[in-house]
Amino acid sequence: MGAGVTGTGTAWQLAKLGHSVLLADPSLATPIPDTPADRHLNGSTASLGVLMGHAFRRSSGRAWRLRQRSMALWPAWVEQLNHPESPLALETPLIQLAGSAEEAQRLNQLASARPGSGLQFIDNTRLQKADPAWPQVGHGAMLSERDGRIDPLRLLKALRRGLTEQNIACLATAVVELQRLNSGNRQRRWRIKTTDGTCEDVDRVVICSALGSNELLQNLGHQRPMAPVLGQVLELQLNNPPGQWTAWPAVLSCSGINLIPHGPNRLWIGATLEPGTTADPAAADTMKRLNDLAPTWLEEATLAEQWSGLRARPIERPAPLLEELEPGLLLASGHYRNGVLLTPATAEWVCEQIENAQMS
Ligand SMILES: Cc1cc2nc3c(=O)[nH]c(=O)nc-3n(C[C@H](O)[C@H](O)[C@H](O)COP(=O)(O)OP(=O)(O)OC[C@H]3O[C@@H](n4cnc5c(N)ncnc54)[C@H](O)[C@@H]3O)c2cc1C
Incomplete structure (x- = not known):
């Protein structure tokens, strides 16, 4: 859920690993603009795309590791x-x-x-x-x-191309509700309901909806205000x-x-x-x-x-929020000032959670 830079990058990486991916966001109805425009009030289209991974004052901790990992992954992302x-x-x-x-x-x-x-x-x-x-x-x-930097609109255009290349299914609509489905002894599945009334049942949910994330979590009993x-x-x-x-x-x-x-x-x-x-x-x-x-x-x-x-910006928690809230429900959101920089490390984290869950 969410086709800003983190959601699109994550969907692309998951599909490259062979997963069947459905990406939902109303913004998928419009092409990425050539220049930023005021009507696109999400983080990614407005961003500067500055990648400040090495010039970071700390040399340890999660924020440092995520920056280092992203900077290591960026050259291969750009090449692909x-x-x-x-x-x-x-x-x-x-x-x-x-x-x-x-x-x-x-x-x-x-x-x-x-x-x-x-x-x-x-x-x-x-x-x-x-x-x-x-x-x-x-x-x-x-x-x-x-x-340095990466042009965020060019990046989003390239990722949109990647979605098509990987045959990722796109729903150009907002998700209004998430439901847990009981499936007996089998692993839990999820139902996503969209504004246009569509329902889709899926094995796992990844929420990359920035400021829209908490609303989706609330009816499941989770609170991650931003x-x-x-x-x-x-x-x-x-x-x-x-x-x-x-x-x-x-x-x-x-x-x-x-x-x-x-x-x-x-x-x-x-x-x-x-x-x-x-x-x-x-x-x-x-x-x-x-x-x-x-x-x-x-x-x-x-x-x-x-x-x-x-x-x-996550309230009373450090950015970004990378959490498995319950089996099959992943949150990759709240990237505050560094979502472009941290996209490759975020996508890698999501892929690892899903691959590990499949092996266990
Ligand atoms: C002016 C500005 C400059 C910035 N400069 C930099 C920079 O130089 N370097 C850097 O790394 N970062 C920068 N950032 C931060 C960066 O842009 C964000 O951290 C990043 O874009 C977050 O990406 P995202 O995909 O998580 O969220 P977003 O790009 O905000 O996308 C979230 C998407 O979720 C969708 N959505 C919301 N609710 C739902 C729902 N219910 N169902 C389906 N979809 C939903 C929205 O439509 C939206 O498209 C900047 C931000 C701004 C505003």
Whole structure:
């Protein structure tokens, strides 16, 4: 249930392992757009697609392991999904500007502690020579050679192609209810009811419905509440294109805001973090000014497009929610700020649960 990036990626992987998969989501009725649009208020279509797996402050724990696993799986995913009809590439590197002397010290230590991970600290004198001028924070930066981004709309288009290639059955409708079916001594089965009145009986259910997940769980007696956190993204037209862009990384991250070149003289800037579902114009304005660190060429840029989407943040639980709630009922949701990054590791986790259950 759910055909955002996590649900589509998981369905594709399950089908590749030989499972018969049915994917349900009303959004399957519409093709993936060429550019993000406001009407698509799910996480995946609004996303920036930043993959920040290696430049992560922790070096242990579940979040770290999931990031590492996803970064290891991404190259093979892109190789398999890349096709002339749905071209796909990993764009690298990512550069994170240090916001303070303390952060610079932390990033420097991180890069030194992980030799061979593609992390390198760059001191400020090198940054000052950048053309066009980068935001001048003044404390240096960390380069992560293997982090970067994947274009989320291209990824979704490639995954949709993968669904067709793997003969995955698609229901372009929402699921309104899940029911347990009693099947005597045999393994429990599940009935899914959709808005158009269709009923389908299945062996296992995987819920990847982000903010829609809890509603599906409630009538089964499970509670996994999530809060919406809105993100705004701006696409800017650079009116006085400065300098050579050859040294600009795939992603330049400054105070948590990402600057991403996107086509000739266009730049994506995002994303805001706004609790709730209503976009605040003031938050977008502060972001465009990069908290008053924007170089002149960025200040002079004009707004070409603007969109927003909702992230699903688990309440009182760490993101993401990867749980077997009862035999045959899997939850893979609540990815909050990292659903694109964590899609391959999420799909792998679901596949492992299903394969293990079949063997036991
Ligand atoms: C502005 C913005 C920028 C972001 N940038 C990044 C980034 O750079 N890197 C990164 O890794 N992540 C980023 N994220 C987060 C990322 O986009 C999300 O974590 C990810 O898209 C979640 O994917 P998903 O498939 O779980 O959910 P979604 O993409 O939200 O999809 C959930 C789907 O479930 C469907 N659904 C809901 N209820 C039902 C139901 N009852 N029956 C059937 N279907 C249902 C919905 O229609 C929807 O299509 C960003 C998010 C936003 C908003």
